[in-house]
Amino acid sequence: DAGVTQSPTHLIKTRGQHVTLRCSPISGHKSVSWYQQVLGQGPQFIFQYYEKEERGRGNFPDRFSARQFPNYSSELNVNALLLGDSALYLCASSSETVNTGELFFGEGSRLTVL
Amino acid sequence: GDSVTQMEGPVTLSEEAFLTINCTYTATGYPSLFWYVQYPGEGLQLLLKATKADDKGSNKGFEATYRKETTSFHLEKGSVQVSDSAVYFCALSDSSGATNKLIFGTGTLLAVQP
Numbered sequence: 049d050a051g052v053t054q055s056p057t058h059l060i061k062t063r064g065q066h067v068t069l070r071c072s073p074i075s076g077h078k079s080v081s082w083y084q085q086v087l088g089q090g091p092q093f094i095f096q097y098y099e100k101e102e103r104g105r106g107n108f109p110d111r112f113s114a115r116q117f118p119n120y121s122s123e124l125n126v127n128a129l130l131l132g133d134s135a136l137y138l139c140a141s142s143s144e145t146v147n148t149g150e151l152f153f154g155e156g157s158r159l160t161v162l
Numbered sequence: 163g164d165s166v167t168q169m170e171g172p173v174t175l176s177e178e179a180f181l182t183i184n185c186t187y188t189a190t191g192y193p194s195l196f197w198y199v200q201y202p203g204e205g206l207q208l209l210l211k212a213t214k215a216d217d218k219g220s221n222k223g224f225e226a227t228y229r230k231e232t233t234s235f236h237l238e239k240g241s242v243q244v245s246d247s248a249v250y251f252c253a254l255s256d257s258s259g260a261t262n263k264l265i266f267g268t269g270t271l272l273a274v275q276p
Binding site for chain 2: 081103
């Protein structure tokens with residue numbers, strides 16, 4: 049079975065641009081979460097979606113938004129990119145809405161903002 | 163708020179050496195505790211978990227015990243292998259319990275030399 053897949057794997061943008069990152073969860077998983085991992089730090093929670101509804105939001109500005117589609121895939125959108133948005137963006141899926149077990153992570157989308 | 167502190171790396175060991183990576187946490191409730199591992203070029207993977215005090219999580223020769231009295235969840239392995247070289251993250255579940263949000267430490271790079 050396919051794991052969590054993310055696209056694109058790498059991308060380069062300039063300040064002020066917009067980016068859309070995509071994630072497909074493991075088949076049967078209804079929850080998708082997004083994390084930002086800055087180089088040398090641990091992942092930071094951005095959003096969780098479950099059954100197409102936002103269930104949690106981390107301490108990120110309104111420039112960050114996300115949505116989940118009927119097939120449970122998800123998009124993360126970041127507007128007005130800043131240099132500090134350069135990071136690895138991780139998507140994770142699970143079958144539960146609360147943390148009873150493990151999250152399954154994709155390999156991430158590495159965003160570089162110039 | 164909840165937080166995780168883990169020892170800084172890199173940790174460099176010879177093959178068959180004993181490994182300890184320290185992790186302490188701060189939480190208002192009773193979180194579950196996790197160790198995730200990130201091998202080079204791969205996504206985060208759950209290594210082990212413990213859901214309540216005095217539980218011991220174990221997997222692939224690694225162990226960690228949930229110590230409520232010392233708010234710790236140290237990772238140990240009796241004999242490391244070159245293939246254990248990776249970044250290890252200690253994490254806890256958000257104690258508000260409403261989401262599957264994880265709070266990660268900064269990660270510890272382990273390098274095992276033959």
